[in-house]
Structure formats: structure tokens, C-alpha cells
Amino acid sequence: MSTAVETPRRKLAWSGANLIVLVYAFIPVLWIVSLSLKDTGTLNDGKFWPSSPTRDSYSQIFNNPDFLRALVNSIGICAIATVCALVFGTMAAYAIARLEFPGKRLIVGVSLLIAMFPQIALVTPLFKIETAIGIFDTWLGLIIPYITFALPLAIYTLSAFFREIPWELEKAAKMDGATPFQAFRRVITPLAMPGVFTTAILVFIACWNDFLFALSLTSTSRSRTVPAALSYFQGATTFEVPTGPIAAAAVVITVPIVIFVLFFQRRIVAGLTSGAVKG
Amino acid sequence: MTTQTLPPGDAEVEPEGVRIARQRHSDGQKAERRLGLLLCAPAVFIMLAVTAYPIVYAFWLSLNRADLRTPDANEFIGLDNYVTVLSSPIWWTAFGVTMFLTVLGAAFELVLGMVLAIVMHRTIIGRGLVRTSALVPYAIVTVVAAFSWRFAWTQDLGWLAGDNAPLTGMWSSLWIILLAEVWKTVPFMALLLMAGLALVPEDLLKAASMDGASTWQRFWKITIPLMKPAILVALLFRTLDAFRVFDNIFVLTSGANNTSSVSMIGYNNLIGGLNLGIGSTISVLIFLSIAIIAFIFIKLFGAAAPGEGEKR
């Protein structure tokens, strides 16, 4: 457990442990990829690997207007929600990290409360309200709750990043002749960019992952996102579950995110843990 | 020695200087306050508009008969909905299922998360690879992972199922739901715990091993007590999250064979049954359960935070 003495035996033991982690992480992913590549003949053979891989399932879903529409919805809704949550979140996080004002603790408390809020409790009232004001089954109808639940995450992560920027840098910028706005733009913003970027990834993933709101606050493919659309694939054909297309669609919405996460692993780890420790 | 504090309560003889200082200070402070509130306003407005009003509205609905199928019969009925729900076996089964998934889920996640955190923190080879791949479950949409598990256990189709159909029985389904939940959230737990591990000073562990502590003793006597705050935070987050379990159940069993969680029956009553009164009652009860869990945890924090290690 102490310092790394790299004896061959220890290396072997750690290799074993690492291998278990890899298998753990990738098995379900590989399985769904494998399913998406199986042809109708071997789909039900119960084997892990496809014996005759095809792209049939993929061409099927990319010719399915409902899926394409859902993909556009997912990307659009999540992107807009992420941008909004970042803008409002950055403002609030800067204030919380750097300024002294009444009600600061209350705001932190409220956002913590919302992070723990049971979304199901909002489904009915939001359903009623959105129907009443006519944004049920629209992009806006999903974007608003997404922003709400992304904000606590954004505020926590960003204020942790802001706190790490030393005070003296702002003072130095003042002494160097910068106006408050110049100090914000030339010194604070560039230093906070990595934090903002990391937060963007986390917020986007959180929105992308949502299922309950997407299921409850939409009724047509007009604004249904992919996770919700996936569950309607099965309803399309009465008894037979379209396994191949579901698997293919699942891969399509998973792979980009996984690649993204793998690419920015370091930053995501920093982002997920920063708020937690300093709490 | 350098500070000369004024006697409290004689503001009338307050020296000129203090008044000036206060005034000057308050000018700057006022501007700062205004800016702070201004910057927070949009975020707070959105958060409150989307949660505070609806939860009050949900509470109001829960006191009414509000069935969209029979809109004419809607009326104020006080606590009748609560009586209906709390005397219904469906609620208690769902509550039992939710507690089963929450308690066992949190326990498994804590243990496996700790193992994974130690592997990520300590491994001497391929650290980047391990940390990166551990993030995969976090990055996957829950629904996608749920489909993967469902297909894996579907008779004939799945590589894990063979000739059985485990998703048609209550207990086998619950264990699979538990597995899907745990698989997805262990990495998140591990990351939080790893941050806690990083806070344990290396020198302390070295000192303990010089004092003759074995690896096991170092873990239980040094690492765990120092990590206690991190563990509690991680557990709180996960417990509250687990109590809201919905996605996995919806995809894996749709709540068949008594596998519905409280969120599932809430959803079924609201969207499936269009019974807003009962649905809202369930929502309020879930809200209360979560508040109680959070309260218990925070009381626990209060007891544990100041005098580390001495308590037990």
C-alpha cells in the first residue's frame, strides 16, 4: 500500500486488478455493440460476439425519421440547456465564490436541496403547468427543467474552480491598470475556462441522461429525446422487440459521449470531485 | 493588542472615525451586495420557479380528488388520498422494493466503490487507463445500459440468460435491477471516495507502518477515520439518488411482478392513470421520505464532524 515498489509480482497483481476494472466497465458496452452488429439470423443465438456482423440495424435506424428527429431533439435540447445553465451558473458561482452578500448561504442551501429533489414530485405539476401555458411537448418544456436540475451541479463545480483562482491575481490586474471588466475578461475568464469546459461536459451528460422528464413531458416525436424514443421503439411492433435497432440506437447515442469522456478523463475527474471534497 | 474594540451598545458616542469607516465600507459593501444578488438572481429565479411553486401545487393536488378521466368529480377531500395510498399494498410493496434497492445499492456501491477507488488511487501501472475506463459506466445513458442488461437476460437472446427468463420473476428481477444500478453508479462513488483518499497524508500512513501497523490496520485505523466525511457525503448523495430509482426499472421490467419503485407507481398513476390526486400524493410522500433520509444523514454529520475518531 505504501510507496510503489515495482516488483514483477506486484505488477502482475495490479495488472489483474486493472483487468477486472476494464472488464467491469466495458462488458455491457461491448454486449450492446455486439447486439447492434448481429444479423437477424444470429440475433437470438445467445452468444456474446456476433458471428456474421452486419450494418443492417444501423441503416434501419438512420432511415427511421422518428429516431433522427429524436437525435436532433436530444442534441438541441441538451446543448441549449447546457449553455443556459453555464451562463447562469457561472454568474452565480462567481458571486458565491468571490462576493459577500446576504442570503449567500441560503442560495447554496437551496441549490443543494434541488440537487437532491425527487424529480418525480415535479412531473404532475410541471405537466399541468406546461399544458396550461402551452409548452408541453416542446423543446422549451424540457429545456427549463433541465436547466433547473443542471444549475446546482454547475454552481457547485464552478464555484470550486473560481475559489482556486488566487485573490492576488485580481489585485495584480487592478494594479496593472485593468478595469474590473478587463480583469474579468483577461485574467479571470481564461483561468476559469478549464472549469467552465469541464462543467459543460458534466452538465451535458446529466441532461443527455435524463429519462423521466423526457418521458413525461413529451407526447410526440416533436420533442422526444433519444432515451425516451428508445423505449417507444418497442411499442412500435406489437410483440416482437426490435432488439437490433434499439441496440444500434443505443450505440449511436453512447459512443460519442464515451469517446468524449475518455478524451477529457482528467478534467471530468477533477470536476466531479472538486465540489465534493470542499463541499 | 492592535485592535481597539468599542464597548458594545454605545453607538451614540461612536467616534467620528468609525462612522466614516462604516460609511465608506458600506458604500463598497452595498455595491458588492447588489452585484452578488444580481449575479445570483437568474439562477435562483429559475430554480425556485421550477421547483418551489410546483411542489406547493403538488401538495395542493394531493389534497384533492383530481382524476383527469373524471374531471367533474374533482373536489377538495383533505387527507383522503393519503389514507388511500398509505393503506394500499401497492404503495408498501413499492416502498419495500425501493428500500431494498436503496439500502443494498448503497452498501454494495460503498464497498465496490472503495475497492475501485483504491485500485485507481494505488495502481502502479496503467493508472490513466484504469481511471479512464472506470468513467465509462458514468458516461453511458442509464436507459442504454438498462437495455444492455435486459437483452443480456432475455431468454434465448442474451448471453447471460440461457434457457431461463430471470426478468419474469420478482426476486431475480430485483437482483438484476440492483446490479444495473450498482454497475452504473460505482464509478461515481469511487471518484468521490478517491478524492477522500487523496486527502489522507502519505506521511501518516508511513508513520503508521513504522509504528508497526499492517496494511489492514492502516486501512481501518487511519484511512477510514480520516475519510469519514468523504464517505458520508458520498453515501448521502447516493442514498438520495437511489431512492429515486426509475430508469432501470422502467426499461428492465416496467414494474411487472411487483418490482415497481415508488417513483414508478407515481409515474404510473400520473401519466399512465392520469390520476393526479393520487399521483401527487405519492410525489409528496417521496419528497417527505427524501427529506427524512437527508435529515437523518445531516444529523449524523453534525454528530460526526467536529470530534473525529473520538466518538467511536
Place this chain on the structure above:
Amino acid sequence: MAEINLRNVVKRYPDGALAVDNLNLDIADGEFIILVGPSGCGKSTTLNMVAGLEDITEGELIIDGKVVNDKAPKDRDIAMVFQSYALYPHMTVGDNMGFPLMLAGVDKATIKKKVGDAAEMLELTQHLDRKPANLSGGQRQRVAMGRAIVRSPKAFLMDEPLSNLDAKLRVQMRTQVSRIQKTLGTTTLYVTHDQTEAMTLGDRVVVMRGGIVQQVGSPTELYDSPRNLFVAGFIGSPSMNFLPAEIKGDHLVSALGEAAMPDHVRQAVHGQASGSGVILGLRPEHFEDARLVGDKPGATFTAQIDIVESMGSDIYAYFSVQGSKGAQSAELDEIARDAGQDMSAMGEEITARLDAGARVQSGSPATLWYDTSKLHVFDAETGQNLTLGAGAQLAV
């Protein structure tokens, strides 16, 4: 370059805490002024007020003949070097140094030239394209200096700029700071808690304590004629020894025995009633092994030496003397408390700095001599230096 004048400057925090009280200071054009004192003495607050980073509660701050109390830092045209250097981590060394010029709207060619000149002066030319994270502590410190230099401001403010460096580098940089200031001739206000820096760098030193200026003067002045117990104890290393003493006629009686007062001391204290309590101050370097002195005027005593430290060039002898013959000084106790020393009834601890040839041994008694002409007598109650009145004043 400019004069800086502080007129009756007061800093009071809204909770009533007084950080700086009625500070008056005139800094001449090109002068190097050191603000020194223990932590919490108000020196950094003073610097921040001059910088414009903190409000001035009362009084006037005048730079170059203009009252600038209400001007923002950027309109005061002064540069500051921070303790942590405060280098912008996302900019290269060159961009860091050019940042103030860029904000001032100077054209690129001029910025390049000025940054190049400053870099050459600070031996940073080859590092201009690197980021601060890749530099050593000393290099970062020089970049911070460079950022202040390039804009040729009216004044430099430096907030403990060397305190993050290791001991050896600190000495090196100290001479470099001094050289740069002499070359540029820019008015400089320098804050430190290190009395060695104060003594070696400044044209004049301002000693502060509890928000109040104790003494302003050249390093020699402070060393030779400290105005009170605090300055006497703060300036000089190792610090001055203090002993309670009593005046008896022409003699001063303390734990070191009875000593005849030299003329200027006698004149200075002649107003004091015989038998009144005073504090005797003696610097370690004014002791000597009695055998090496010959018949120079002074007084001798014998003491049991506790510890001997040989520094090569000198010997430090530590011993304690019993019995307070004179008054207890509340002032002295407070200073000791501030310094974290515990001066209990253990007797008085004395440090003597002797010639390398002195023959003293730990655990053995030794006969030591001290120079009575260098001794200081302080009022036990007020802590004021009584000897300043006559002889010492002539030296100013």
C-alpha cells in the same frame, strides 16, 4: 517618479478595529522606504492604502502633489510586486511583463522593446516564451519585478517580495532589488517583517507596531538610537538584551552588578529620582571576553555560561542572571509576549556576541566585559529611551 506623502492617514475597519493610526510620512522622490514590524502592525494595510486596494478612512494620500484618496489603483500609476508574485499562469513571461502596457494601449513594437529591455536587466531574455509554471522561484520573482519595471511607474510597492524564496536566494535577490532600485531611481515602498532586509535595503526605515509608527530613520539611526524598547528590541540581530535596573547616584545597578554611568547617560537620566526603576538595554555585540579588552572603559561581571555557539567569525554565549534588581516593566512584558517569548521568573536570559578568540565554555563561569558607553536606559513605564535626550541626539 514622484514624491509620496501620507498625511494623518487612519485606517479603521467597520467593526471599529484600528489598523493604522495617524500615520505621517513624506517619501522623497527616488527614496527607498521600508515598512517593517511584526505581523498585524499595519504595514501591509498601509501599503494597500497607497496601492488603492484598500480605502483610506481618514487623512490624505498625496502622490506627485495630487490627493489620490479616491482614485482607483489603475489611475495612480504605481506598480506592485506581490508576496505570491501573482503571475498570470495562462500568459507567457513576456505577456505577463507586457500586460500593464497592453492595458494602457501601448503599441506592440514599444511593448516588445520595453519588455526586452527589462528582461535583459533581469536576465530573463531566454525565458520570455515560457509559462510561469515552468520557472524556478527566483525566476518567478524576477518576472514579478519585471512586470513592475516595464511601465516605468511613479512608484514601486513591494509586499514581502522575497519571503517565498529560500535563504540563499533571498540574499542574492536582496542585492538585485537594491541594484535595480538604484539604477532606476524609482520611489519604492517596501514591506517586510525581516529586520535584516529592513537594515540592508532601505534609505529609511519605518518601524510600526499596532498601527502606530514607532520611529522613522536610517538603518544606522535605528540601530544606534532606538527611540523606545520596541524599536530597540526589533532592530538588530540577535536582539538587544533588556535588564531591569535601578539608578543609584552615578551608578546603575542591575543583575550585572553596579556600573558607573558614562557622562551622556548620567545627564540624560539626571531628572530621574535616585532609586527609580529603569530598563537597561545592551546589544549582544557590546559584550566581550574581559581578557581581550584591556583597559577600555566599561564594566565587568562574572556569569555562569549556559551554552556556547561558535559561528566561526564570532562566538555566541548564552547565560542567565538572577534577581531583578529594578522595576518590572509592563511594556517589556508585552513586547516579549508579542514576540512569543515567555519571560517568567526564571531570571533574565542574556545573549553575548564575543570575539572568536574568546575563551568561554558552556558550564563554566566566565568574566565578561560590556561597553557602558553603548548602553541604553529606558523608562520602565513608557518604554521611552532616556539616553536619547543628550548624547545620542548629537549623532542625528
